[in-house]
Amino acid sequence: MAKQIASKSNKIELGLLTSSSFNLLLTTKYKDSKKIVIVDENTEQECWPFLLTTFEALSDAEVILLPSGEENKVMEVCFQVWEAFTNYHIQRNDLVINLGGGVVTDMGGFIASVYKRGIDFINIPTTLLSMVDASVGGKTGINLGAHKNQLGVFSAPELTVCDPSFLHTLEPKELLSGKAEMIKHGLIASASLFNDLLKDKNEIPSEKLIEAAIQIKSDIVDRDYKEQGERKKLNFGHTIGHSIEGYLLEKGVEITHGECVAWGMLVESYLSYEFAGLTEKELETIETFIRKTYPELTIDESEFGNLIHLMRHDKKNQGDKINFTLLNAIGESTVDYQLEEEQIVEALNDVFK
Ligand SMILES: NC(=O)c1ccc[n+]([C@@H]2O[C@H](COP(=O)([O-])OP(=O)(O)OC[C@H]3O[C@@H](n4cnc5c(N)ncnc54)[C@H](O)[C@@H]3O)[C@@H](O)[C@H]2O)c1
Ligand SMILES: [Zn+2]
Incomplete structure (x- = not known):
């Protein structure tokens, strides 16, 4: 079983995604929810295929591809995602899954937290930095011009699963x-x-x-x-x-x-x-x-x-x-x-x- 990290403000598990409570959440609390998976080019290629072939509950998930890189952690990209949410008729009880490094977890968390005053999200950090830092602590946000993390909210994910096996493809x-x-x-x-x-x-x-x-x-x-x-x-x-x-x-x-x-x-x-x-x-x-x-x-x-x-x-x-x-x-x-x-x-x- 994935290990539970002792935390009052966050539910964090460390270990294989397949041994975490991820699947249980997908098939119980979020059984009837639409699932939206946010990825970037690299995690779409290196990480998403594993989830798609492993978790039946994700077979009809919508995948939203963000351009990778810090320069894309901006409002313009958020607008496009919110528009996509609207087109997909995403409701308050639906679920966002952020699959990526700190850029995806920061921006995906922000996008989920303000859409319709907040829909639930799960973080699956795929970089070492996002496992030990960005996806722990409830800060979400984006950059404004040259100012880093200028817009954001404190908002905790329903679950964060840190699975180090994703690190093998990392540069x-x-x-x-x-x-x-x-x-x-x-x-x-x-x-x-x-x-x-x-x-x-x-x-x-x-x-x-x-x-x-x-x-x-x-x-x-x-x-x-x-x-x-x-x-x-x-x-x-x-x-x-x-x-x-x-x-x-x-x-x-x-x-x-x-x-x-x-x-x-x-x-x-x-x-x-x-x-x-x-x-x-x-x-x-x-x-x-x-x-x-x-x-x-x-x-x-x-x-x-x-x-x-x-x-x-x-x-x-x-x-x-x-x-x-x-x-x-x-x-x-x-x-x-x-x-x-x-x-x-x-x-x-x-x-x-
Ligand atoms: N919210 C917080 O408390 C907090 C704390 C620290 C950092 N941050 C934010 O985190 C961001 C940096 O995060 P980062 O270092 O993870 O950067 P990142 O998200 O840009 O990821 C780095 C690179 O690795 C690629 N990648 C991700 N997972 C991969 C995998 N498994 N295999 C191959 N490639 C993969 C990405 O596509 C990207 O090119 C910054 O925006 C920073 O502000 C937030
Ligand atoms: Zn730092």
Whole structure:
């Protein structure tokens, strides 16, 4: 049987989809509901055929194909899907199944949550990143222009099933992207997860490590669903990481979210050493791990101003200073450090010198 992850705000199962409560839900609660499966080109090819041939209840499901990629996580695409829902006469008691990475689960969750004031949806995340992060925690949303996740609602799926067997077709760089969020979960809340990841030589992390990473996110979300305090810990690595991501995307450089977060975590570990009590030895361990796991990234000193400019636009800031979550130790973090531009530039120099 798929394993139930302890969670107050979400029903999450980890293990084979066929051993989860997915089929039971389809054949009982949603027996008379229309099923709409949302996929992108890759999950239509790599994941949907398995579901179609395995679950009888999906034989007459409608399939909606979204264009893959972050640039398509936008309102224009949502409008088209809502129009399709209307054409298919989708009603309040029907069911949306999001089969894909974070783009599909974020956008599909949003589409379902506002259509007719909300219809039920199930998440079947198919990337490591969406298993350990995007589809846990009830945040759905889309981008507005250059602003990430600017439109969205908190809305929990009826069920999330994380089946690691979908990960075998995922590109290595996407596995590394998800791994960055797992490292983050270890760094902010569990030294033992971080140490296990340090030792792990597998390209696809074991189910035990995936479970630990999901559990950390789920526990934090349970304690602070609406991000009033502790949930901000999950932003570790992201103040710098998002600025690197935004800057490189503007330049047309292709890079995954997780890779930017990995470098963001390294810069923020330097800040943690300087301002939050992380020891030199811990910093060294983190640095060696990140440099060995992720391809080298060069950012010229002359570009630091651009990064700072992007950080200033972050919705988490107050006044002139920039907001960070920092590590007090590996496995322990504190939110809401307010730092000055010069302090950040120094840490950028330490990493990208
Ligand atoms: N809601 C949240 O709390 C939250 C948290 C973290 C990230 N996110 C969002 O998640 C998104 C990133 O998610 P992602 O990294 O999963 O990106 P993604 O959905 O773009 O997937 C990455 C790539 O993998 C492909 N793919 C997916 N599953 C596959 C499979 N099994 N085999 C082969 N290819 C497959 C996709 O088509 C895509 O090309 C971002 O939009 C981010 O904002 C949301
Ligand atoms: Zn992230």
